[in-house]
Amino acid sequence: MTRQGPTRAAIYIRVSSDDQTKGYGPQYQREETLAAAVDRDGCVVKPQHILDDSKSGSTDDRPGWQKLLAYARQGEIDAVYFWKLDRMMRDEYYFYVNEKELTDLGVELRFATQDLKDPFNRAIQVAVAAEERRKIRERTYAGRTRAMRDGKWLGVPPYGYEKGPDLRLRIRESEARWVRRFFLWLVKEKLSMHKMAVRACEQRIPTRFDSRGTAKPRHGQYYWCQGTIKRILANDVYTGTAWFRKYRRLGSSKLSSPDLRPENEWIRISTPSIISSEVFETARTQLLKNSMESARRTKHEFLFAKRIQCGVCGKGLVANAQQHGRHKYYHGSYWTDHHCMACKTIPEARLDAAVWPAFLQFLQRPDALPGVTAKYRDRRLSKSSWGTDQRTVERAERDLRVAEQRLLDCEVEGFYAESVLAVKRRELTIRRRDLEQQKQNLMLKTRAEQQRRDAAGSAQAIYKIARDRLVRADYATKRRVYQLLVDRIVLTGTLAEVILKLPRGDRIPDAAEAIAAGIPRADSGVSLRRTSHVKCDAITEAPDEITATFTVSLGGIRDVAGRGKGR
Structure with missing residues (x-):
């Protein structure tokens, strides 16, 4: 049954960005479209049916447009007026999808300044609007690329920076000091993302919204989430170099995986550095280590989880348990195409029985072992x-x-x-x-020789402070000690090469107290490569590390756990 009475119309106004709402464009569209609907065609337009948007026409995910569709589905309007066709959509797919839905609902599309009743003319104008959008994108992209090559920063500046009058980044010291603090927490204290986020919230560190006095979309003031801190720690802009056009997305969705562009297409922008490249690389390594050693999805506690490595293939051994956690063991991965036959299954109890006494001997009397310097000199x-x-x-x-x-x-x-x-x-x-x-x-x-003395002094200092706890160590204490001082264990045949990381200087009391008090604190390790028979191939030194290695014999190793369910 046809509805009697004047046509009920809605007015839809659109501009592409919020900045354009400050000009006369929306006002001009409103006046022209309202005059065509009311004065020319005699339609009735209610105030709530005048809708506007300040978003791109490449999609229909716009608040005003979705509200207009809701009015149409409820049967409140009979026609929709646009100033021009490109104010509705600039994408062919979305235009025809929405046109079909509105037509099926009995809503007519009308245009104030264009006569597009002929489907052929309408199809031409749809193609013209889409092509104009592509040209706008090309011109915009070319302008952005030119500005970036000149060193200008486009978009929101990263946390710790602000844009100057020349659109180049400069350091915002009130935020930069917290960026340095985040890297310090990761590099020196080796905190996880969760602990860093909790500490940042507790210390009420201002976010970018708090520093600039803008409203935060969620959670309120001084709230830090783990993802925000991780993006700061993974952003190399803080080292003085930023890259644009480094990735391209394979799909139109922001969730699609990025693809690395050829290096000659990258655009390099120099920025004031807040941290050094060395600190950034150390932080990147620690982020990977935190990810590997994360305890998520762990049903049982293990002494050497994610620390055992095959000396032949170089892959890590997997921790597993049977009999409700009473029997724990480590094995290679059997779900790969190339299985290493040297990755034998080893019980945790057997490995601990060999490693722990040698470890205590090393801490108590490191100089009793053959001198590293002599072997190093000989080689x-x-x-x-x-x-x-x-x-x-x-x-x-x-x-x-x-x-x-x-x-x-x-x-x-x-x-x-x-x-x-x-x-x-x-x-x-x-x-x-x-x-x-x-x-x-x-x-x-x-x-x-200096590294040997440092490692020996560090080991003896730790043993002296935490001796009572080490001598009568239970399972939990051993687990903490291995987490703090053992970097990895390399299994080759029946030999286990234990690579330690020993704290140096003012980090020694922290590590010793963490062992004695049962508080798992992070430490800066030093390593001195040695073995119990000492087989020293090299001494490697990092800014805060000396790698110390001793070798123990495990006796015969056989597959005691089988390869059945749960492997």
């Missing part, structure tokens, strides 16, 4: 024909200077022919190169 310094002590090096350097001076005198006096002088110079050059190598080796030996 790295024995090839040199010069002595390795300081007096020998000084004497060799003094003799070389005398020989160089004599050759210079002979050259001035014309004592040697030119061919003889060339041979003498080559001999002195070889002696100088050997001497420099000898000085380098002596420096390495001195550094290795």
